[in-house]
Amino acid sequence: MSSVPSPAAPEHLDVVVVGAGISGIGAARYLTTELPQRSFAVLEARGTSGGTWDLFTYPGIRSDSDLHTFGYEFKPWRDRQSIADAPRILDYLRETVTENGLDAHIRFHRKVVGVSWSSAEARWTVDVEHTDTGERSTLTAGWVFVAGGYYRYDEGFTPHFEGRERFRGTVVHPQHWPADLDFSGQRVVVIGSGATAVTLVPAMAATAERVTMLQRTPSYVLPVPREDKVAALLRRWFGDERGYALTRRKNIAQQRAIYRFCRKHPQAARKLIRRINTRLLPEGFAVDEHFNPPYDPWDQRLCAVPDGDLFRAIREGRADVVTDRIVTFTEDGVLLESGRELPADVVVTATGLNVQAFGGLRPVVDGREVDLRETVAYKGVMLSGVPNLAFAIGYxxxxxxxxxxxxxEHFTRLLRHMDEHGYDTCTPEPSDPDMPTRPFLDFAAGYVQRAVDVLPRQGNRVPWLTPMDYADDVRLLRADSVVDPELSFSSARARAAVAA
Incomplete structure (x- = not known):
């Protein structure tokens, strides 16, 4: 009598990294160099690496941070641009993949659609959709590292606009930019005032008839040099590696100093930014109407414009700014509360992102779905009550x-500690279950506020705080031990022996 073969056991990996963007590539490199004995794979839903920098293709897309700090600590940024455009960043990321032999670890067209933890087996079951074929597969992992950022890749945020269906022109969201969109000689209205809007306006103004940035509320906008001359000198004097390290240290200190000055002296910072704006805008321009936000600097993120390109486009008459509210779209443009109608052939809804924690994943632990709203972030990298799951959220x-x-770094040190002591499970748990909490991202930006009720929380003390300060995180994540009284370590084998 023939026996029926049992189905093959799913592939098991030590770590599954979700997402091959800037965070996932970084995680893969640290795993490769710090824990070469560990097996891992990076699962990427799309067909290419690079994350945001491959997804977004709108005109002028660039970083709004300098690449000496936005780049990896282990890989010098050698390009002359400090505020760099997307193709240069994408080249840098893909060089990182190649130089560290990460290609073999990245599996494209693999979307993680479910993760379920078993305490008895001390492993995650990971359900995967093959986005190119529609097939489903399963693998298991000791750890899941979610590196997909915090916004939805498939859908940007667009509020309801009355009368939009009447508009005879083209409406486009930057997150889904049509490759064949020709706006040369066209009248363009960009709705929004954030980083995307201030990037789009000068880039489109180069060929459009005229570009208008239509904003409901102004943002703080600061010019920054596209090229860092000090960085160039340091590289010349000290070479790529040391020059990069010194530039990185300089820019970290500069970022922290500007942020602290703005938070400690908001009125002085507001006056300084206004003075800079006034100097760069045409004489008689309504600075207070269009560049004077009702909130303090760094209540929301400051918008950086390389070499003041937005101000230059306004000075040259190729762009303008209107601060008003939309009543309705018309056949030929946008009607505002003031009664003014902005004519447009193309309207760009640069209205922001949809925040989505963990790429939409809802972890299941021992048969119970985790409600993220009831969890508290541990050191900004794990969740209370959820074993062996880490996530990557930046500043x-x-x-x-x-x-x-x-x-x-902290993640690989934690795994090394577990290896050395024979642990296979670690779970953060607050010693005080009634610890006061507050929003995980304590930030006034609209895209954060729209999602604050669906995100995890943070506590009121270390290690349940989520610092937004590099020096604090150096102490918490690099200098401090991975051993913590509120992080429990265990072994499934030992648990089974006790139960027996």
Missing amino acids: TNSSWTLKIGLLC
């Missing part, structure tokens, strides 16, 4: 990657 007030590097 909102500085370069994203500064924090990613620190938490990847």
